[in-house]
Amino acid sequence: MKNSRQQKRRLMTGNEAMAEAAVKAGCDFYAGYPITPQNEIIAYMAKAMKQCGRAFIQAESELAAINMVFGASSTGRRSMTSSSSPGISLKQEGISYLAGAELPAVIINVMRGGPGLGNIAPSQADYFQTTRGGGHGDYFTPALSPWSVEEAGELTVLAFDLADYYRNPVLVLADAVIGQMMEPVSLKFKKVFKKNLPKKDWALGCLKKKSPKVVKSFFLKEGLLELHNLKLEKKWEQIKKSEQRFSTYKVKDAEILIVAYGSQARMAKEAVDILRKQNINSGLFRPISLWPYPEKGLRKTAEKLKRLVVVEQSLGQMVDDVRLALPEKEVYFLGKTGGGVPSTLDIVKFVKKQI
Amino acid sequence: MKKKFSRPQSLKDVSTHYCSGCGHGILHRLVAEVVDELGLRDKIIGVAPVGCAVVAYDYWDFDVSEAAHGRALAVATGIKRCLPKNVVFTYQGDGDLASIGLAETVHAANRGENLTCIFVNNACYGMTGGQMAPTTVVGQRTATTPWGRDPGSGEGWPLHLSEMLKDLNGVTYIVRSSVSSPKQVVKTRQYIKKAFMNQISRKGFSLVEVLSSCPTIWQKSALESVKWIEEEMVKEFPLGVIKE
Numbered sequence: 001m002k003n004s005r006q007q008k009r010r011l012m013t014g015n016e017a018m019a020e021a022a023v024k025a026g027c028d029f030y031a032g033y034p035i036t037p038q039n040e041i042i043a044y045m046a047k048a049m050k051q052c053g054r055a056f057i058q059a060e061s062e063l064a065a066i067n068m069v070f071g072a073s074s075t076g077r078r079s080m081t082s083s084s085s086p087g088i089s090l091k092q093e094g095i096s097y098l099a100g101a102e103l104p105a106v107i108i109n110v111m112r113g114g115p116g117l118g119n120i121a122p123s124q125a126d127y128f129q130t131t132r133g134g135g136h137g138d139y140f141t142p143a144l145s146p147w148s149v150e151e152a153g154e155l156t157v158l159a160f161d162l163a164d165y166y167r168n169p170v171l172v173l174a175d176a177v178i179g180q181m182m183e184p185v186s187l188k189f190k191k192v193f194k195k196n197l198p199k200k201d202w203a204l205g206c207l208k209k210k211s212p213k214v215v216k217s218f219f220l221k222e223g224l225l226e227l228h229n230l231k232l233e234k235k236w237e238q239i240k241k242s243e244q245r246f247s248t249y250k251v252k253d254a255e256i257l258i259v260a261y262g263s264q265a266r267m268a269k270e271a272v273d274i275l276r277k278q279n280i281n282s283g284l285f286r287p288i289s290l291w292p293y294p295e296k297g298l299r300k301t302a303e304k305l306k307r308l309v310v311v312e313q314s315l316g317q318m319v320d321d322v323r324l325a326l327p328e329k330e331v332y333f334l335g336k337t338g339g340g341v342p343s344t345l346d347i348v349k350f351v352k353k354q355i
Numbered sequence: 356m357k358k359k360f361s362r363p364q365s366l367k368d369v370s371t372h373y374c375s376g377c378g379h380g381i382l383h384r385l386v387a388e389v390v391d392e393l394g395l396r397d398k399i400i401g402v403a404p405v406g407c408a409v410v411a412y413d414y415w416d417f418d419v420s421e422a423a424h425g426r427a428l429a430v431a432t433g434i435k436r437c438l439p440k441n442v443v444f445t446y447q448g449d450g451d452l453a454s455i456g457l458a459e460t461v462h463a464a465n466r467g468e469n470l471t472c473i474f475v476n477n478a479c480y481g482m483t484g485g486q487m488a489p490t491t492v493v494g495q496r497t498a499t500t501p502w503g504r505d506p507g508s509g510e511g512w513p514l515h516l517s518e519m520l521k522d523l524n525g526v527t528y529i530v531r532s533s534v535s536s537p538k539q540v541v542k543t544r545q546y547i548k549k550a551f552m553n554q555i556s557r558k559g560f561s562l563v564e565v566l567s568s569c570p571t572i573w574q575k576s577a578l579e580s581v582k583w584i585e586e587e588m589v590k591e592f593p594l595g596v597i598k599e
């Protein structure tokens with residue numbers, strides 16, 4: 001017989017954990033289109049959703065997939081799609097429409113190298129696209145970035161709750177390392193469930209005793225769109241206030257702070273330990289929500305520090321948000337692009353150069 | 356005395372923004388009449404297009420969703436898969452259905468989605484000011500075919516969407532009609548009813564193509580437009596049942 005520890009933990013890839021978490025979170029509808037490095041999600045969903053009698057569609061394109069999600073969401077059902085960078089570019093049309101029509105949905109992006117077809121290696125170069133709206137119009141999407149397989153699952157569940165709570169699409173921004181690597185996971189995702197989600201009384205589907213419902217983002221008459229967008233702005237402000245998430249590692253006595261997210265933060269964490277063995281008191285600040293950016297936490301953590309090092313798998317995108325949050329600090333940047341990953345030793349070397 | 360004719364319950368008591376002589380108004384009414392007749396008002400969900408009918412939800416008195424340009428059948432697919440007991444239809448122009456949304460159209464049809472599609476073919480892009488549509492007939496002048504559509508110069512031939520879809524296994528019913536005469540209007544109503552009934556009995560994908568007038572872009576009077584449909588358009592797009 002298995003002991004209880006074995007029963008509770010399973011070896012899974014990040015992609016599989018996000019898919020399983022979606023099923024556990026009560027995802028009723030999934031539509032996707034294959035693209036590396038997230039193909040395990042669509043394969044997992046094909047099996048799992050069909051097994052539990054929920055809707056799964058392999059769509060003809062990312063455009064179709066996100067618009068199917070638009071339709072599914074408009075019925076009030078929990079719905080999700082997943083893709084990787086070039087596919088997310090195509091999904092931007094639908095994400096903008098979802099945000100405009102205030103429809104909840106979860107969109108997973110397992111980032112790969114770009115621009116263009118790029119390659120299938122790890123990357124964090126979709127940060128701008130993710131945190132600045134991505135599609136057309138004045139809107140934002142909360143974006144959560146996991147650094148472990150377990151957290152990939154937890155954040156997927158949280159994404160469903162945030163989406164329902166705020167009536168807005170929510171992105172889970174994983175990089176290819178997180179999507180592909182295997183770790184033991186507990187699949188105990190429940191603890192992040194948010195209570196008291198609002199009733200979906202806007203959903204289409206049953207007119208009995210009610211007036212007709214319309215799902216739309218179109219406001220032609222003068223001034224109406226402005227009013228709608230100002231209403232949405234209040235939502236963005238509320239999200240900015242309430243949903244900043246981050247974690248820290250050995251920051252109490254740190255003299256230099258490393259800021260990194262996703263798989264890059266794991267290497268940064270290791271670098272902190274190595275640096276400390278060499279008597280350099282460093283610490284790690286890891287944003288979990290990329291939008292809203294955890295600027296309150298960052299400011300507090302970096303209060304007494306002069307210097308920060310930002311490490312990314314890109315030419316430098318999140319570093320802009322760090323500089324915006326801390327205009328008076330010295331912020332140094334280490335990055336690699338096109339599928340390159342700054343290694344632990346790269347980080348150690350770079351930090352030592354700055355002090 | 357028995358009342359014989361009145362506004363359908365599913366049609367709001369408001370005036371529409373459509374140009375006079377436009378076919379959209381007639382078709383909105385036909386859809387509403389059929390919805391009432393089949394008692395579907397609390398079960399029906401419409402998906403409005405991007406095009407002149409973009410605000411169809413201002414006129415229909417039942418649940419309606421918006422869709423991005425061309426994506427109505429993807430949106431409808433999502434709705435129908437979540438609410439299989441509801442009756443879901445899209446209402447789309449030729450630009451929407453046959454150009455930007457061609458992939459969504461072909462694949463929804465090929466999957467045999469249990470949906471109804473009302474395809475309004477007015478041989479042009481109305482809303483954006485009358486550019487060439489996939490269905491613009493040879494020689495027809497539009498804003499982007501100022502000398503008339505010329506297939507030889509790279510503008511291509513009119514796309515016969517209904518005929519293209521007919522051989523797909525997922526497709527149950529395809530029919531082409533028009534709103535150019537009272538007789539055709541009555542026929543169109545019957546076709547729409549049949550297309551909804553197909554969905555109710557889970558027969559799969561049904562499409563009703565309707566040749567519809569666009570006097571404004573065609574730069575013709577309402578009467579001339581009707582004549583143009585009957586004399587010119589039907590030559591390219593013959594009426595009748597295409598698949599049953």
Ligand SMILES: Cc1ncc(C[n+]2csc(CCOP(=O)(O)OP(=O)(O)O)c2C)c(N)n1
Pocket residue numbers: 404405406407408424447448449450451452475477479480481482483488
């Ligand atoms: C992605 C996108 N591209 C282009 C447009 C602009 N646009 C609005 S309506 C339309 C044409 C609609 O033509 P059709 O579907 O034939 O409908 P009609 O207006 O003739 O009824 C276009 C190109 C848009 N709204 N979205």
Ligand code: SF4
Pocket residue numbers: 372373374375376377378379407477481482568569570571572
């Ligand atoms: S432009 Fe054409 S299709 Fe649009 S409302 Fe006017 S007549 Fe109808």
